[in-house]
Amino acid sequence: DTGVSQDPRHKITKRGQNVTFRCDPISEHNRLYWYRQTLGQGPEFLTYFQNEAQLEKSRLLSDRFSAERPKGSFSTLEIQRTEQGDSAMYLCASSYDRASGNTIYFGEGSWLTVV
Amino acid sequence: DQQVKQNSPSLSVQEGRISILNCDYTNSMFDYFLWYKKYPAEGPTFLISISSIKDKNEDGRFTVFLNKSAKHLSLHIVPSQPGDSAVYFCAASAGTLSGSARQLTFGSGTQLTVLP
Numbered sequence: 012d013t014g015v016s017q018d019p020r021h022k023i024t025k026r027g028q029n030v031t032f033r034c035d036p037i038s039e040h041n042r043l044y045w046y047r048q049t050l051g052q053g054p055e056f057l058t059y060f061q062n063e064a065q066l067e068k069s070r071l072l073s074d075r076f077s078a079e080r081p082k083g084s085f086s087t088l089e090i091q092r093t094e095q096g097d098s099a100m101y102l103c104a105s106s107y108d109r110a111s112g113n114t115i116y117f118g119e120g121s122w123l124t125v126v
Numbered sequence: 127d128q129q130v131k132q133n134s135p136s137l138s139v140q141e142g143r144i145s146i147l148n149c150d151y152t153n154s155m156f157d158y159f160l161w162y163k164k165y166p167a168e169g170p171t172f173l174i175s176i177s178s179i180k181d182k183n184e185d186g187r188f189t190v191f192l193n194k195s196a197k198h199l200s201l202h203i204v205p206s207q208p209g210d211s212a213v214y215f216c217a218a219s220a221g222t223l224s225g226s227a228r229q230l231t232f233g234s235g236t237q238l239t240v241l242p
Binding site for chain 2: 015017044051052053054055056059067069102104114115116117118119120122
């Protein structure tokens with residue numbers, strides 16, 4: 012399967028701890044996105060990479076959040092000093108830049124529970 | 127400010143009948159629209175999309191209609207099957223046709239239940 016892969020799928024952590032999620036996009040895709048989804052809501056945009064460059068960040072991405080895509084391939088999303096409000100599903104997605112439409116393909120998500 | 131709205135949180139339809147899911151948007155800069163399907167504890171799965179230069183796009187049992195003047199789109203599923211039961215999200219992006227699209231803006235979703 013060459014879809015978007017996320018790891019871990021589930022993470023339970025104590026408040027104040029740091030967590031890191033990894034995303035491997037579809038191999039030929041040059042764009043990578045991070046979204047967050049909470050219960051009853053649609054996914055909310057967090058940040059976006061074009062190759063290795065982080066081009067856009069949402070105001071939802073506080074200074075406790077950092078994302079990297081060091082070689083333009085996989086990406087990591089780190090949350091420092093986690094808070095209970097960080098509990099959500101973190102979705103990674105990727106796409107290939109084409110004029111006919113920017114269809115974004117999602118991974119299966121990483122569930123974070125902060126206790 | 128919710129730019130993409132799905133006003134029906136849930137919809138129940140009998141198997142074999144048509145399911146119609148609706149979505150409204152407010153941002154006139156949106157030029158590309160997508161529907162995603164989501165099962166619990168999984169990521170959204172892409173279903174079908176439509177560019178603002180079209181008013182209809184069909185793929186098998188799924189058809190998306192776009193009414194730009196009303197800023198409204200709908201997803202029709204015919205015939206509906208029990209396996210279609212899931213949450214359906216409408217999403218939109220701006221700047222796709224000029225190659226500058228970045229993020230998707232999602233609605234809050236509609237839970238479709240197809241009854242056998």
